[in-house]
Amino acid sequence: MKMNPLGRTDIQVSELCLGTMTFGTQTEETEAHAQIDMALAGGINFVDAAEMYPVNPISAETVGLTETIIGNWFAKTGRRSDVVLATKHSGSGFKHARDGAPISSQTIPEAVEGSLRRLQTDHIDLYQFHWPNRGSYMFRQNWRYDPSKQSHAETMAHMEDALEALQRQVDKGNIRAFGLSNESAWGTSQWLRIAEEKGWPRVASVQNEYSMLCRLYDTDMAEMSVNEDVGLLAFSPLGAGFLTGKYQHGSVPQGSRMDLVPEMGGRKSARVFDAVDAYLAIAQRHGVDPVHMALAFTLQRPFMCSSIFGATHLDQLEHILKTPEVTLSEEILAEIDDAHRAHPMPY
Template sequence: MKMNKLGRTGIDVSEFCLGTMTFGTQTKQDEAHAQIDRALAAGINFMDAAEMYPVNPISAETVGRTEEIIGNWFEKTGKRKEWVLATKHSGAGFAHARNGAMISAQTIPEAIEGSLKRLKTDCIDLYQFHWPNRGSYMFRQNWSYDPLKGGMSRDEVIDQMEDCLGALQREVERGTIRAFGLSNESAWGTAQWLAAAERVGGPRVASIQNEYSLVCRMADTDLAEMMMFEDVGLLPFSPLGAGFLSGKYQSGAVPDGSRMSINGDMGGRKSERIFDAVDAYLAVARNFGLDPVHMAFAWSARRPFVASSIFGATTLAQLEHALGAADVTLTPEVLAVLDATHKQHPMPY
């Protein structure tokens, strides 16, 4: 398994990261533990969670269960040190934790303590902010994005960042976290976090976890430039386009237990345009003798600004299939055709 640097932290992570957002709903504990075992055996050393997980669906009764399942695996196996462990602070808009309070110097210690307890560990390797306090254009909000919708002034945004960095630095000194990352963030926001860390101290941003795939390439321009020049690694989530790029939803198919069987519109991703785009990508895979799942995962993981591509699997069989991407090399010819296909089908959801 290829290893990459995580920003400037000195931490090495595998080019694929085990996503865990279904652990506790679609994926029960025994199956989840089997996935952790198999991923580790395949050379994956990076695992991503969040305090709000599992999803599909999110409910007050299940919040934190994913972290608990991971913690139970650590307790059972004693192999905590073999993993680079990432999790996230939810923040504004998530009513099931701290009544939806914004991420702040006050909420950070409480959120970290909760995650540490559930994960049965004394340190989180990468602590991420799940959403910017000021709002985000991710999850199809880009179509009607208003940067000022959150009602915060520039000074308020910067003041909050500096306060949060102070709290994060205290956690670094306490030994509860090692590195800091963002999620659902923009180029401007990341640049401000980097500048604030230079001014007031605190951990430097190491990574950004945003949606990124052959059918969602918003990170390819301004964000890519910032990441390349500032040594901030992208952690793509949904590199399979929420499963669309596997082809399993073509021709009206809705497999039992799939995300679409639970969430019919796929969080706003379902449209005629996505099915046309997927047909085109499936044709590329077919023409070059590639498995479409492997093609999509390999593409996302090998982009020059990507540190590790996050894939989740509901079942062990799906995980086993996905692992084959590690052995796939995409030729310059394939990459050129994928770019041409993207130009024909830009942002299909």
């Protein structure tokens, strides 16, 4: 498994990252622990969580259960040092944690301590802000994105307040590195500028959605990543499961995400199935498994740090672990670009 630097830190992470958002809903604890075991045996050292997980569905009763399950694995195995552990502060809009309070110097210590307690660890390797306080164009909000109501002064004051609070967490040894999620190029650049001016934690990574079906990262964010050594942690690299082909022709496997969340977070449309058909045809023409093609595509992007996948069951994880053996040819990549031009922004 290839290892990549996490920003300008001294942390090295595997190019594939085990996402855990189903731990506690679709994936029970015993299977979740077996997944971590299998992932590490397959060369993965990177595990991503969040205080709001699990999802599918999100509920007040299960918030924090994913971190608890991971913490139980650490306690059971004693293998904390084998894992680069990432988690996230939920921030505003998530009513099940701190009544939806925004990210601030007041909420950061409480959120960090809560995650440390559930994870049964004394430090978090990568601590991420799940959403910007000012809002985001991610999760299909790009169609009518309007930043005109943002306050520049409030945003700058918030960033300084949050970074100073993060520095205190670094000084305590609670976190090692800082990352963003669902961020923009401008926002990331401001976090970087303030951190460098003040000597506070520098952004190491950005976790945004990225796949053959969602390529918002390809332009301004890509330029920022390459020039600032802030790699992408791609979530939903399989297009929330669409790119596996399992939802084509009206199929909805029992227990799948679409079975639990029929509209797939706004991703489901007639256009997405046409786009998936085009990508499946490329994989078939070249004799490449569609799961491996979708993941390998993300790994070969010039701005990639690690691609975060989720596996509900062990057999899915076993299949995904074969991805590093696959390298897409220039011919396949050109056909993927042609399909992207023919089916841009399918959701």
